[in-house]
Structure formats: structure tokens, C-alpha cells
Amino acid sequence: MNDYEKYFEEVQDRSILISELIEQLIQLEDIISLHKRHDSTGLAIKQYVDRKEEFNLKLNQFLTPFKMKLIYQEAA
Numbered sequence: 001m002n003d004y005e006k007y008f009e010e011v012q013d014r015s016i017l018i019s020e021l022i023e024q025l026i027q028l029e030d031i032i033s034l035h036k037r038h039d040s041t042g043l044a045i046k047q048y049v050d051r052k053e054e055f056n057l058k059l060n061q062f063l064t065p066f067k068m069k070l071i072y073q074e075a076a
Contacts, residue, residue, distance in 0.1 A: 014062060021059040028052040
């Protein structure tokens, strides 16, 4: 495998990880919304919010080299 192929394989791997993190963030937001509609409080929501923050940090680590950053609307 030459350097060119290795580079594009790394880009593809990074793209897959970014895509998976975005998918997980979307799923977590759906779960959080469901809990809020059913008036869940405390630990029921907090565990998902914490996980969402963790995935956001991981995603931003992958996006940093591209001078990009995910910002939550609630935090903006």
C-alpha cells in the first residue's frame, strides 16, 4: 500500500467514526426528547445527557483538524 492509499484509508476510517458519532448523538437526542415528553427527571435523563456530552467531545476531537466544531443549540 502506498502513501496515497494509506492516506485515503485513514480518511475513510475517520469519516466512518464521525458518521457513527453523529448517528449516536441523534439517537441520544431522540431518547432525551422522549424522556422529556414523559416528564422523566433526574438520573433517567442525566445518563443520556452525560453520554451525549461525551460523544460531542469525541466528535469535536475528530473535527478539530478541519477547524470545525459541533456546538449544541442549548449551549449557544
